[in-house]
Amino acid sequence: MITRSRAGTAAGVLLVVVLALGACAAGPNVDVTPTGAGFWLGLWHGIILPVTFVISLFVDTVTIYEVTNNGNWYNFGFVAGLALFSGPALAGRRARRR
Template sequence: MKKTQLLCLLFLSTLLFVGCAAGPNTAAHIATSNGHIAGFWLGLWHGMISPITFIISIFSNNVNFYEIHNNGTWYNFGFVLGAGILFGGSIEASSRK
């Protein structure tokens, strides 16, 4: 592969990945209409139920996959941990012989 083609491919790949980066959450640290801000424990729960919530959100506009009114890093950590508990445990169990 020529050097220019390789550089062009590298540039397009970088552009693709940067284009998929998440933007800022402008609703973080802002309470909902009832004064609630989601934290770590709610993030953990939302992560664990994320597959079910995703399927329901396809058919309903009243269900969201992710709580945007959260406290930032702790909610995100709980969400990722909850999803990891759900998906990571099943992968490890299926690899046992």
């Protein structure tokens, strides 16, 4: 049998988990424009992400993601560029262990 204090604790934990997961939900990008950054710029941004990330820590005007993009094609290019950069690095590290 669950006691009253355990039921309250469980409800509190459940509430915190639901709120935390709700905060992670993606929202619409209101700055998406048809003439925004497309696939090729997304690909380039994905490739240079590691360098851009380090620079963005010290310079406020540098960001790692173009907000005014054209939507899914930019996102696809960004992820593809990131995979092009990180894929060979991870594969090379795995091959050296053998």
